[in-house]
Amino acid sequence: MGLNVSDLTIARGGIKVLEGVSFTLRAGSAIVLRGPNGIGKTTLLRTVAGLQPPVDGRIEADPESLVYSGHADGIKATLTVAENLTFWAQVFGQADITNAIKAFQLERLASRPAGALSAGQKRRLGLARLLVTGRPIWVLDEPTVSLDVEAVGMFATAVRAHLATGGSALIATHIDLGLPEAELLDAGRFRARAAALDEFDEAFL
Numbered sequence: 001m002g003l004n005v006s007d008l009t010i011a012r013g014g015i016k017v018l019e020g021v022s023f024t025l026r027a028g029s030a031i032v033l034r035g036p037n038g039i040g041k042t043t044l045l046r047t048v049a050g051l052q053p054p055v056d057g058r059i060e061a062d063p064e065s066l067v068y069s070g071h072a073d074g075i076k077a078t079l080t081v082a083e084n085l086t087f088w089a090q091v092f093g094q095a096d097i098t099n100a101i102k103a104f105q106l107e108r109l110a111s112r113p114a115g116a117l118s119a120g121q122k123r124r125l126g127l128a129r130l131l132v133t134g135r136p137i138w139v140l141d142e143p144t145v146s147l148d149v150e151a152v153g154m155f156a157t158a159v160r161a162h163l164a165t166g167g168s169a170l171i172a173t174h175i176d177l178g179l180p181e182a183e184l185l186d187a188g189r190f191r192a193r194a195a196a197l198d199e200f201d202e203a204f205l
């Protein structure tokens with residue numbers, strides 16, 4: 001099950017940021033989305049995830065196959081780590097949180113309220129949620145923010161295991177994730193041209 005994006009134009013605040021975006025994310029593969037600050041990576045991922053409509057173009061994927069993880073961790077501060085994961089597992093019709101706890105080494109933190117975790121620990125919990133969704137296509141925006149080197153390694157291992165079972169991942173990041181098998185997609189290639197001045201504007205120049 002894959003994701004196919006063709007000739008996509010996307011906008012933020014009514015201004016086109018990227019146009020002509022085309023790529024295919026196949027089962028078992030990962031794409032790392034790169035590009036300078038403000039180019040439109042977040043906007044692209046939000047559009048692919050169905051959180052905002054495209055201006056033009058096509059996104060072909062089963063919406064039920066996607067899970068999006070943005071800048072916010074999306075965790076519930078008063079629930080423990082295990083309760084957070086159980087909650088999300090139930091939302092997605094899954095039962096087992098063991099694998100998620102193990103993958104992000106959350107065993108010793110399992111009974112701690114999530115609000116009392118450090119920033120990096122919260123991020124690990126946020127990423128562990130991916131494993132209890134059972135969804136094959138991960139769309140991730142800056143997943144490694146706040147993570148130390150060891151935790152970035154946990155994330156890379158989790159992504160690799162996901163790909164090995166036929167999952168796929170589209171990941172915006174500024175850092176080297178240690179996933180050399182991932183294809184690189186440079187958002188800068190799709191920077192939208194500035195809107196042409198119309199005759200009305202020109203009359204005032």
Ligand SMILES: Nc1ncnc2c1ncn2[C@@H]1O[C@H](COP(=O)(O)OP(=O)(O)OP(=O)(O)O)[C@@H](O)[C@H]1O
Nearest residue numbers: 012013014017035036037038039040041042043044
């Ligand atoms: N609410 C908003 N209204 C108008 N413009 C916005 C809004 N939010 C973001 N933008 C602009 O849209 C453009 C694309 O932003 P986006 O967050 O998609 O970039 P990005 O590539 O993810 O950047 P970064 O690497 O800094 O996270 C930027 O130029 C940004 O200033």
